[in-house]
Amino acid sequence: MKKPLKHLFSTEKDNKTWRLVFLGSPACALPTLEALLSFSPPYQIELVITQPDKPSGRGRRLQPPPVKELAVAKGLQVYQTPRIRKDAPAQELLKSIAPDVGIVVAFGQIIPPSILDIPPYGFLNLHFSLLPRYRGASPVAHTLLNGERKTGVTIFRLNEKMDEGDILTQEEVEIFPEETAGELEARLAQVGANLMIQTLANLDKITPVPQNHAQATYAPLLKKEDGLINWELTAExxxxxVRAFTPWPSAFSFFRGERVKLLQAKAITEKSTSLRPALSHQLQSQDCKAGKVLHVDKSGIYVACGQQTVVQLLTLQPANKKPMPAFQFSLGRQIKPGDYFG
Known part of the structure; x- marks a missing residue:
């Protein structure tokens, strides 16, 4: 049985330096690691566990995870593993270090009970949603997919089930109207880093709260093919x-067989453009199908969507080219009303 989460970091009462292990991999984990390093002591990071180096770019050269790069730069001990639940040496290393507590941010692997039981105070995980909503690997993307206006971060204590542990702290965050998944995740990472420090400093005052599993929703891992746009959907x-899949896997469509990423788009409403009456007239014609180009000008490419709605394409990126304004894309391909995406 784990010790109650009390007096772990009571540095006013004693001068003990608490031994931490940090598990994380991508850039969104860096703010928390940096925050912990800036507060050392009383937090001594004894070990950083991260994913293996992976091939990246056209040359497919091995690239270290961002967490590894920072850890090496700070002189921290690093251990890389593709599957920690089957990694006996990793478990033995953790036992030999005997950390007081583990901190987890976007590690990307399920941690087995045999490791969860090693630190007397368990593992605290930073999750980029307000649990129990959006459990899973892609909470930020699914939050935007569903058109949420608010989200947040949760720090909870890991157990053997995915994102089901008792909640320690949460902080709500408003979502900006045009914010992409990459932008929102970066902002949540900073909010979460600050909340992690506050949580550690106040563990003696925190009563863990069990999650209401009946309210749980899920955010499964995204796949590349998820980015393909179905023009039968509404513009919204x-x-x-487009927002949820930026920067990955990227929303995309095809124009005359050419794959094109959609980087920025806007749903057209009655108030958003003087073109709306003319566009509405075109939408009502019998030959207007989803994906049809309705209008092109310097402001973008206007495309018919489901339920007689219109999307304005603002920024596009052809394969192996740099992002460009949609109008520039249209000039190079002589796009005109009546052409189709899809």
Whole structure:
């Protein structure tokens, strides 16, 4: 049985330096690691566990995870593992270090009970949603896919089930209207880092709260093919996908067989453009199908979507090219009303 989460970091009462292990991999884990390093002591990071180096770019050269790069730069001990639940040496290393507590941010692997039981105070995980909503690997993207206006971060104590542990602290965050998944995740990472420090400093005052599993929703891992745009969706849904899939896996469609990323788009409403009456007239014609180009000008490419809605494409990126304004894309391909995406 784990010790109650009390007096772990009571540095006013004693001068003990608490031994931490940090598990994380991508850039969104860096703010928390940096925050812990800036507060050392009383937090001594004894070990950083991260994913293996992976091939990246055209040359497919091995690239270390961002967490490894920072850890090495700070002189921290690093251990890389592709599957910690089957990694006996990793478990033995953790036992030999005997950390007081573990900190987890976007590690990307399920941690087995045999490791969860090693620190007397368990593992504290930073999750980028307000649990129990959006459990899983892609909470930020699914939050935007569903058109949420608010989200937040949760720090909870890991157990053997995915994102089901008792909640320690949460902080709500407003979502900006045009914010992409990459932008929102970066902002949540900073909020979460600050909350992690506050949580550690006040553990003696925190009563863990069990999650209401009946309210749980899920955010499964995204796949590359998820980015393919279905023009039968409403303009609002398509814009949500553009935001949710930026920077990865990227919303995309095809124009005359050419794959094109959609980087920025806007749903057209009655108030957003003087073109709306003319566009509405075109939408009502019998030959207007989803994906049809309705209008092109310097402000973008206007495309018909489901339920007689219109999306304005603002920024596009052809394969192996740099991002460009949609109008520039249209000039190079002589796009005109009546052409189709999809």
């Amino acid at each position: 849904n398509i814009v949500n996908r």
